[in-house]
Each structure stands twice: as structure tokens, then as C-alpha cells.
Amino acid sequence: MNLRFYTIYLALLSFTEVALAANNAAWNCEQGKNGEWTCLNQGQNTPETAQPKVISPEKPAVASQQTPPAAVPQQPAAATPAQAIEHVQTNRPGEDEAAKPASKPEKLHAKISESQKPVLEKLPARSASAPQKVQNQGWTCKSGDETKNWNCNLSGPDPKGEAQIVADTETSSTWLTPAYSQQQERTFQTLRAEFEQDPWQNCSDWSAKKIKHKTTSSKDRDSADTDVTADFSEIFDGEVLSFTGNVDLNRADQHLMADKASYDTVADTMDAQGNVIYSESTLALASDTASLSLGKDQARLRKTQFINAEAPLRGTADVMYRDSKTLSRYHHASFTSCQPGNQDWVAHAERVKMNRETGKGSAKNAWLEFKGVPVLYTPYISFPIDDRRTSGLLAPTFGNTQRNGFDFAAPFYWNIAPNFDTTITPRYMEKRGGMLRNKLRYLTETSQGSLGTEILPHDELRGGTRYSASFKDNSRFTESLSTLTDLNYVSDDEYINDMNNALGFQQTNRFLPSTAYAYYSGLPKTSFSTGINHYESLDKTLTANDMPYDMLPRVNLNFGHEFEKMPISLAMNNEYTHFYHDVRVNGQRFNLAPSISTPLESSAGFFIPKITGQYTQYQFTNQATPNQPDSVSRMLPIFSVDSGLMFEKDINLGGSGYTHTLEPRAFYLYIPRKDQSDIPLFDTAAYDTNFYSLFRENRFSGVDRIQDANQITLAGTTRLIDSQTGLEPLKLSLGQVIYFQDRSVDLEYLADNRAAENSTTSNFVGEMSGQMTKHLSYSTGAQWDPIENGFSRAQGVLRYRNQPGQIFDIGYRWRNYNPADLYQFGSTDISQSDISFRWPLAAGWYGLGRWQYSFNFDKTTESFIGIEKETCCWRLRVIGRRYINGANTTNILDPDAKPENAFFVQLELKGLTSFGDQVDTFLQRNLNGYRPYDDFED
Structure with a gap:
């Protein structure tokens, strides 16, 4: 026979974008196909109202025996439930000390499994030094609703006189006092111990990985055995199951402890009272009382404390009302992510409402305190409680800069539709005035992107209206076809510099780029792209002539092929670009670069000869210099051979084993000399010199200049690799280019550097790096100039x-x-x-x-x-x-x-x-x- 827990979802408040829903499972019973409930006892399959069955041991020895359901004595048919309970109370051990022999109360154990009926077993009695806690008489109180206080019933004589209503304790909130008392902190420590792993185990080390708590599925819980132990247990003929004194229930990952627990199958209600503690894989909860109406999905809990291990978060609620599966309410709620014993920040609310159907929550009289000092208050706030987006205010940002003074922004998030949202941000700068910013985001089946705009109606420091706009889009129409767009515009060249908050500013951002490209890769070994590049000045020191060329458009078509049985590799790189400039010559460039190589490679080395044919055609407009041709073409063959060897051996240095490698490399390059001074520089500049630049086929970026070369690069690399740790304490690379002829192709700004162009060798380049220990590394580099005879x-x-x-x-x-x-x-x-x-x-x-x-x-x-x-x-x-x-x-x-x-x-x-x-x-x-x-x- 199966017993399921009934799960209460205890949701927590959040003041901005997040809220946490926590599960609180107290008791649960399973209803069979015939409509009967199964709760730690065998139900009665009769249409009439079942009369209570009572386990009433007449003698202590009999009461402690295992009693199967068939041997339970029946009360007369006319007996009422109240009479049955009275009968049981008068025959409990210890009630009439004079009439019954002295005996030690014995703990009872109920075990329920999938295929067996509930069984009551007696557990060994406690020793005299460990007295039992018996609660069989006195007041029994259930939590009331929000308009009433307590629902109490008296069993036996009142030890304190006349019956009276126990009033609620008013919650006081005094600034600069701890949010949680010492008793509550002790309870949090108890709940913390319910988890296999401490939720705050790694919180002091933010580099540690976040703990992932295992969860148990509902299917595994349904099939698991349920064990219940208590000081005293009663079963009433399928109607009421009652456990009293040190109730301890375990099933799968679920654990429940309480002083008393009972389930009424007729009213379909369950109550747990006194020091209630419930825990599962990711939740631990403590409460004074828990009253559940299972058929209506309703519950009431008082004085609740919880820990959610996934966040981790902990908090409290004076009263929690569950009105349905999706709606719950909380009075005097609070939560924090600080570990027990730490109350650096705590969020509070007088009233909280959670609606899991809409994914929204709301709070009244909510405030946030940090280090005991209130820092934020709102009379009302609405927030999301799951991943669904919700409109509302976001956290403000603030700072202070010399350029703008005090800078404050308060963003507002508007969830327009499931695939559209926008963030509207009013911004105030002390020296410049107010600004309005908006960022609209969208998401479709093929695209995602954003549209951003900013406007400063009047700049009080500079004067005039200033604004900017941006559009970003990433679309994938098929697996092979995609587009990438990034368009930007500013009203003036100092806009980013002035409006930036000095944290995002980069000294290299002298231009604001705008790009839009389409990509296609549907054919094997083939790629195609086309798009535009536009640049806008962000530097007031730049002149119009300093601006780079716009590319309207640039088209690239590249493909390659390798043969399986022959070491031959074919490639073809094609490019068409239209260069546009306001004051300089404009041009269209068409470049073809077919190549063939025969790569011969093995673990011992490599030998790769390669031939490339570089053909470039230009068409010019807007010539600034008269008598210049409108068309120029250039054809250059490029021949190169790249070769290298690999040697290694094991050596011993200072008692440690190392692998020593020696990697000599030679790179020969030949390109015939051709005058290219009549070709403008559209996108070409000189590469910086380093060790890897010694092996380039062209020392210029772009194809407006192809160097003339008859040269060989001689270089080598040696390494030391620790055989035990795998660290590389030494990597040394040396290299130099030996020129067999002077170089005549250069850039305009290199015209005064003819000595370097006529040198027989390049700079001698050396680079050294290494990982000396797990934590310590170094890198160095130097270049020796043979002309100046110095570094x-x-x-x-x-x-x-x-x-x-x-x-x-x-x-x-x-x-x-x-x-x-x-x-x-x-x-x-x-x-x-x-x-x-x-x-x-x-x-x-x-x-x-x-x-x-x-x-x-x-x-x-x-x-x-x-x-x-x-x-x-x-x-x-x-x-x-x-x-x-x-x-x-x-x-x-x-x-x-x-x-x-x-x-x-x-x-x-x-x-x-x-x-x-x-x-x-x-x-x-x-x-x-x-x-x-x-x-x-x-």
C-alpha cells in the first residue's frame, strides 16, 4: 500500500527581478480508484460512513504488541467518534496510576510499503535516563485562519485553570535590531543540518563550484517505503490516523518530525503540531503548526522558517496561507541569502502574495536593510517569481565622473510580448541634464536583435541636442545562410567620450564601426560572405583625411580541395571591394589568389612548397591628382617553401626529468619586384614585427601592397617540458630574415626609412617564456637592430x-x-x-x-x-x-x-x-x- 506526501509550495518574495518558490511537504495521502484514502492504514471499501476503529491496549503488555488490522476491537455501532476517543483516552497507559500496574511507555513504529498493509511494531523502550515525552492530555490547538486566532480543544483536566484563547504575538520591527532572533538562528542551524551538503559550504570561496543538490523524482517517492515512528499511535477504523510524541517520518529524501500529527480521511485534512520540521533534497522547513486541507489544496502554517539549498536562501513568515495550488499569501515575510548567523542584508514585507499561474508576485510595505540600516522602501511592488519576464523597475545605477558629475539612471523594464520587450531608462547627469534611453529587444524563429536609442534634449555643458542609435541583429535562415548586423550612429564625434561613464571607455576606440554581412557555407570547402563596413569618427583630433575607407560592399568567395591519395591542396581566395571616401580617391578592387601546395608532414617534421598567383584589378574615381590612370592591374606570382624538423630527448636536470625539444625551421619566399606606387592605400598597413611575422608571405596587411622578396627566414625553437607536471619552464625562440636583395615596395610613411629597406638582414628577434611553477610565469622579448647596432x-x-x-x-x-x-x-x-x-x-x-x-x-x-x-x-x-x-x-x-x-x-x-x-x-x-x-x- 502506498503513501504519498502532500507538497506545499512555499514561495518567497523578491523586491526586483527574482523570487523563489520553496516546496513544503507536510503530509500526503493517496486516493485509490474506488475513492478511498490510504493513510498508514487499510481503508474500508464500503459506501457507508466508517465507524472508528480503536487500538485500545487494555494492558501495557498487550498495547505494545504488534496489532494487525484484522484484530482491532470494534466499538458498538451506536458509539460516536467522541465516545471512541474518550474510550481510548481512559485506557491509555499512565492515566490511572493507581488502577494499573506501572509500565514504561514504548515507542511504536508503523511501516507502509507498496505491497503490504500498514503494520504497527513496538520499538525497544528507552532507558530510565532518557524519559519519554508523552503528550496525551491537555490542550490540542489547530492554527486558525487570518480572521481567527487558535482552534483549541481540551482533553482531560486543564493544568492551568480555565480555557482561554491563545493570542497571536505581534511582530515588531525596530530599525537597527537583528532581523532574526537567536532562537531563530538556532532553528536555521538545525535546518541547515538536514542537508547532505551544507548549502553555504563554498560561499567563502567564490572560485569554488556551486553545489548541485540531487533531487528525487515523484515516481521514486511514490514507490518508496514510508517509515513512521512515534511514542503513541492510534488508528481509527479508516477515518483518523494519529501519531503523538516524537513523530519521525521518512520516505525517500523526505523527512518529517513533529510532536504530534494526525490525518482525518473524512474531512480530508491533516495537522502537524509542535516543532514541525520537514526536509527534502533542496528544502528544509520549520513551523509551529501546519494545517492542510488536501481536497481543496489549502494550507495554513504559522511561524515558518525555511532554507532553500539551490539558491541558497533562507527566510521566515509569521503566517502562510495556501489558497489553491497556484495562489499563496504570506504575512510578515523576510528572506536573505546570508548564511545562518549572518544578517548583512534582509528583505522584508508586511504582506506578500504569490500567483504561480501568472508567474507574478506582489508585496506591500516592502523594505530592504543592509547591515541593519534600511536602504530601500516601497509601499507596493510587483515582481516575477519564475523565469517569465515581468514589467517593473530594475536596480538603479549611479556613479560620479569629472566630466558629468553625479550620474544616476533608473531603468524600467516593459514586457511587451513573449518575444518583445524594452527597457526605458531615464538618466540624470549633474553637469549635462536629463537623458532618455530606450532599448527594444525582439526574438523570432529566425532572428534575435535589439534597437537602441538615446537622446539628450539639451546638453547644459556643451549646448544643443545630442543623440545616438544602434541596431543589432543575428539571423539564421537555414543551416547554411545567416546574417550579422551591427549598425551604430552618434550625433557628434565626442558623444561616446562624453556620455560614457568612464568605465567602458577604450583608448583604441577612435572610430565607431557599422557592419552588415551575410554568410553562406552550403557547399563543401566553400565559404561566401558579402556586406558593408562604415566608420564614424569618435576622436575630435582626427581630420577627414584620417578617416578609414568605407567598404560598400565587400564580397569574399573562398574554396579549397584536398586529394585523398595525393599530398596536393588547392585553394582559391577571391575578393571584390568597393572603397568609398569623402575626400580621397575612391576605387573598386577585384582580387584573385589561386594557390597549390604539396604538404608533406610527419611527426619528425614538415616540408610544404606552395605557389600562389596574385592578380588584382583596380578601377578609380574621384582622383585627387591629375593625370592619374583610372584603371590599374597587377599580377604577381608568390613562391614559398616552409620546412621544419622536430628533435626531442629525455634529460635530467637537478634530479628532475625533462623532455628537451629542438625545432629548427626554414622559410624561403620569392616574389618578383613590381612598382605599385600608382595604387592608393585603401586598407593596407605594415604588420608589427614579432617572431611569427618572420613567416608571413606579405609584410603588409591588405593587398594594396605585395612585397618584393627574395629571402629566407632561419629560426628555431627549443623547449623544456617537465615530465612529471607537464609544465613548460622554458620556451626560447630565435629568428632572423636574410635578404638576398633590397626591398623597393613600401608605404608612403616608410619613405624615410630606406636604410632598413637596404639592409641584408632583418631585426634579430628573440622571445622567451615559461611556466616556472603552477602560479608563476614569465614572458620576455627583444629585437636587435643590425643597422643601429643596438636593441x-x-x-x-x-x-x-x-x-x-x-x-x-x-x-x-x-x-x-x-x-x-x-x-x-x-x-x-x-x-x-x-x-x-x-x-x-x-x-x-x-x-x-x-x-x-x-x-x-x-x-x-x-x-x-x-x-x-x-x-x-x-x-x-x-x-x-x-x-x-x-x-x-x-x-x-x-x-x-x-x-x-x-x-x-x-x-x-x-x-x-x-x-x-x-x-x-x-x-x-x-x-x-x-x-x-x-x-x-x-
Whole structure:
């Protein structure tokens, strides 16, 4: 015979975007096909109202025996239930000490399984040193509804005199006092012990993975045996089952304890009273009383405390009313994600209503306190209680910058439809005035994207109306056809610089790009793409001539083929681009690059000869220089051979085993010389020099310039690999290009660097890196200039990583002025240090910061300092930043460049919301090695 628990869903309040529903299962009975209920006893299959059956041991020895249902003595047919109960009460052990021999009460055990009838067994009596708790007489009280107090009945003499109604205890709320008393905290600790794993086990270490609690399915619970033990048990002829004294019920993952529990099959009600504790895999709950109406899906619980292990969250409710399966109400509710014993933040509400059918909840007189101080109050709030989106206010953001003063934004979320929503954000900047921002999102079967707009009607600092717009879309029409769109527009070139909050600003953002592309990959080894690129200035120091070309459009068609039985690889890269510029020459470029190679590769080495035919055709318009041709074509063959060997052996150094490798490599390149000075530079620039650039077929990006070459690169790499740990403490790479002829193809801004073009060798490049320990690594590099007979650049970085709390980097970069670097770095030497860290201070606090210093000008170019703390229930980040804005000056190292200051705070209450700016995003981008907390949780 099967017994199921009846589950109560106890939902919790949330003041913004989240709410938690917790399950509270007290008792449950199963109704068979014939309409009868099965609750720890065999039901009666009769249409008439069953008369109560009483287990009434006449002697203690008989009462403690196992009594099968067939041997239960029957009361006379005319007896009423009250008479039956009176009969039982007068024959209980211990009621008439003079008339009955002394005996020790014995605990009874009821066991119910799927295929057996309920059986009562006696358990060994307790010793004299452990007296039993017997509650067979006195007051029996059930919780009332919201308009009444208690429903109490007296059994036997009243030990305290006349009967009286027990009044509710009024809940007081005094600021700066603990939200939970010491007794409640002890109860939370008891509930915490109900779980196999402590829900807050890893909360002090945010790098630890989040605990995943196993859940038991309803099917497994239905088929599991149910064991009930109690000091005294009664079964009334299929109507009432009663357990009294140390009731302990177990089934599968469910556990219930109470002083007394009873189930009435006629009224279909269940009551559990006195120190009620219920737990399952992800929920633990304590209550004074629980009264359930199973047929109506109704329940009442008083003085309830709970822990939900999945969040984790804990909280209380003075009274909980379950009106139906989907509707529940709570009086004087509170919750927090802090572990028991910690009340750093607590959310409260006088009245809470949860509707699981609509997925919405509401709260009246709700407030939030942090460190005992109230920080937020609302007379009414509506919020979602599941994953369904709900319209309402989101957490505000605030900060302070030198450019805008105090900056405050209060977003409002509007759930328009299941696949459409928008966020409307009023923003106030102390120095500029009010702004309105809107971001509309959509989701269809093939597309997802957003449309964002901003408008500042009147900039009080600069004057005039300022605005911006953006459109982003990602669509996939078939498995092979997709589009990607990112369009952006601003009213002026200083808009992003002025309206940004100084956390998201990047010095490299001198242009605002807009792109829209379509991609097709339906054919094997074939890819096709077409789209547009447009650029808008974000830097007031840029002139119209400095702006990059727009590509309207760019089309690429690439395909390749490899033969199974022959080491031959074919490839074809084709491109068409229309370049457009307001003041410079416009052009259309058509480029074909077929190639064939024969890769011969094995574990011992590789040998890859390759031939490429590079054909490019140009059509020009809007020529700025007279007598220039309107059409230019160029055909160049490119021949290269890339080869390398791999040697390795095991060696012993200092008593430790290592694998030593030696990897020599040679790369030969030949490209005939061809004058290309009549071709404008549309999208071409020189690559920076490093070890891997020594093996490029073209030292220029883009195809407006193809270098002339008759050269060979000789290089090699050696490694030491720890045989036990797998770490690589040493990787050394050396290489140099040997030129067999002078180079004549260059860029306009390299015209003054002819000495380098006539040199017989390139810079000698060396790079070294290694992982010395699990936490300590390094990387260095240097280039020797044979013309100047000295180093042209060098850098080195030492990194320490003991994630997540200990991060330390110290580095130095030096670069000698070279005309080849003018386009990227300006006409100046660079001598710059960079130090960054995140390090524990005390009591869970961390210090973090970064300092970039220029020795050329003896000034700081970028710095920020801050503190951060992570606890089980909140995170706090405070950042102060001082930086030189690259959008305000041509060279951030200019002595006249003036720094700007900004200050930001972010407070996150776990399980609730976050206040302030996205400081964590800024740290991830600007503090090398910093990882957001979510990266460590899953």
C-alpha cells in the first residue's frame, strides 16, 4: 500500500527581478480508484460512513504488541467518534496510576510499503535516563485562519485553570535590531543540518563550484517505503490516523518530525503540531503548526522558517496561507541569502502574495536593510517569481565622473510580448541634464536583435541636442545562410567620450564601426560572405583625411580541395571591394589568389612548397591628382617553401626529468619586384614585427601592397617540458630574415626609412617564456637592430596567478622610435611600466589596481585603485580611476595631456539585485587575469 506526501509550495518574495518558490511537504495521502484514502492504514471499501476503529491496549503488555488490522476491537455501532476517543483516552497507559500496574511507555513504529498493509511494531523502550515525552492530555490547538486566532480543544483536566484563547504575538520591527532572533538562528542551524551538503559550504570561496543538490523524482517517492515512528499511535477504523510524541517520518529524501500529527480521511485534512520540521533534497522547513486541507489544496502554517539549498536562501513568515495550488499569501515575510548567523542584508514585507499561474508576485510595505540600516522602501511592488519576464523597475545605477558629475539612471523594464520587450531608462547627469534611453529587444524563429536609442534634449555643458542609435541583429535562415548586423550612429564625434561613464571607455576606440554581412557555407570547402563596413569618427583630433575607407560592399568567395591519395591542396581566395571616401580617391578592387601546395608532414617534421598567383584589378574615381590612370592591374606570382624538423630527448636536470625539444625551421619566399606606387592605400598597413611575422608571405596587411622578396627566414625553437607536471619552464625562440636583395615596395610613411629597406638582414628577434611553477610565469622579448647596432625594442612581464584571489603582474616595455611605427605609435620613443594586482588584505577584503607610468614624460597615463569584498550574500567593489583620455589628444603621452578622474561603486546582494555600475566588467577588461565570479561557479 502506498503513501504519498502532500507538497506545499512555499514561495518567497523578491523586491526586483527574482523570487523563489520553496516546496513544503507536510503530509500526503493517496486516493485509490474506488475513492478511498490510504493513510498508514487499510481503508474500508464500503459506501457507508466508517465507524472508528480503536487500538485500545487494555494492558501495557498487550498495547505494545504488534496489532494487525484484522484484530482491532470494534466499538458498538451506536458509539460516536467522541465516545471512541474518550474510550481510548481512559485506557491509555499512565492515566490511572493507581488502577494499573506501572509500565514504561514504548515507542511504536508503523511501516507502509507498496505491497503490504500498514503494520504497527513496538520499538525497544528507552532507558530510565532518557524519559519519554508523552503528550496525551491537555490542550490540542489547530492554527486558525487570518480572521481567527487558535482552534483549541481540551482533553482531560486543564493544568492551568480555565480555557482561554491563545493570542497571536505581534511582530515588531525596530530599525537597527537583528532581523532574526537567536532562537531563530538556532532553528536555521538545525535546518541547515538536514542537508547532505551544507548549502553555504563554498560561499567563502567564490572560485569554488556551486553545489548541485540531487533531487528525487515523484515516481521514486511514490514507490518508496514510508517509515513512521512515534511514542503513541492510534488508528481509527479508516477515518483518523494519529501519531503523538516524537513523530519521525521518512520516505525517500523526505523527512518529517513533529510532536504530534494526525490525518482525518473524512474531512480530508491533516495537522502537524509542535516543532514541525520537514526536509527534502533542496528544502528544509520549520513551523509551529501546519494545517492542510488536501481536497481543496489549502494550507495554513504559522511561524515558518525555511532554507532553500539551490539558491541558497533562507527566510521566515509569521503566517502562510495556501489558497489553491497556484495562489499563496504570506504575512510578515523576510528572506536573505546570508548564511545562518549572518544578517548583512534582509528583505522584508508586511504582506506578500504569490500567483504561480501568472508567474507574478506582489508585496506591500516592502523594505530592504543592509547591515541593519534600511536602504530601500516601497509601499507596493510587483515582481516575477519564475523565469517569465515581468514589467517593473530594475536596480538603479549611479556613479560620479569629472566630466558629468553625479550620474544616476533608473531603468524600467516593459514586457511587451513573449518575444518583445524594452527597457526605458531615464538618466540624470549633474553637469549635462536629463537623458532618455530606450532599448527594444525582439526574438523570432529566425532572428534575435535589439534597437537602441538615446537622446539628450539639451546638453547644459556643451549646448544643443545630442543623440545616438544602434541596431543589432543575428539571423539564421537555414543551416547554411545567416546574417550579422551591427549598425551604430552618434550625433557628434565626442558623444561616446562624453556620455560614457568612464568605465567602458577604450583608448583604441577612435572610430565607431557599422557592419552588415551575410554568410553562406552550403557547399563543401566553400565559404561566401558579402556586406558593408562604415566608420564614424569618435576622436575630435582626427581630420577627414584620417578617416578609414568605407567598404560598400565587400564580397569574399573562398574554396579549397584536398586529394585523398595525393599530398596536393588547392585553394582559391577571391575578393571584390568597393572603397568609398569623402575626400580621397575612391576605387573598386577585384582580387584573385589561386594557390597549390604539396604538404608533406610527419611527426619528425614538415616540408610544404606552395605557389600562389596574385592578380588584382583596380578601377578609380574621384582622383585627387591629375593625370592619374583610372584603371590599374597587377599580377604577381608568390613562391614559398616552409620546412621544419622536430628533435626531442629525455634529460635530467637537478634530479628532475625533462623532455628537451629542438625545432629548427626554414622559410624561403620569392616574389618578383613590381612598382605599385600608382595604387592608393585603401586598407593596407605594415604588420608589427614579432617572431611569427618572420613567416608571413606579405609584410603588409591588405593587398594594396605585395612585397618584393627574395629571402629566407632561419629560426628555431627549443623547449623544456617537465615530465612529471607537464609544465613548460622554458620556451626560447630565435629568428632572423636574410635578404638576398633590397626591398623597393613600401608605404608612403616608410619613405624615410630606406636604410632598413637596404639592409641584408632583418631585426634579430628573440622571445622567451615559461611556466616556472603552477602560479608563476614569465614572458620576455627583444629585437636587435643590425643597422643601429643596438636593441630597437624590448619587453618583459612577470605574472603571478593564484586564482581567484591573488593576481600580480609587473611589466616593462621599451621601443625606440622607428618610422615604421609612426602610424601606430607616433614620433616618439616609448618607455613604460605597467603594474597590476588583486591581493587579499584582511577579513575577506581585497585590494586591486593598475598603474601605467611613462618614463619619457615622467607621468602616469592610466591608473585605478579599489577594494573588493566577497561574502556569502553580497559583493562590494569600489574603484577610483585617473586616466588620460585618448579621444581628447593625438598622443596620450603628450606633456600637455590632462588626466580625468572618476569614482564608482557596485554593490551586489546575491539572490536579489545589484546596485551601481558594472565595475566587474571594467576589471575583466583592464586587469589582466581578473575573472568574473560566474566563471568559477559552473
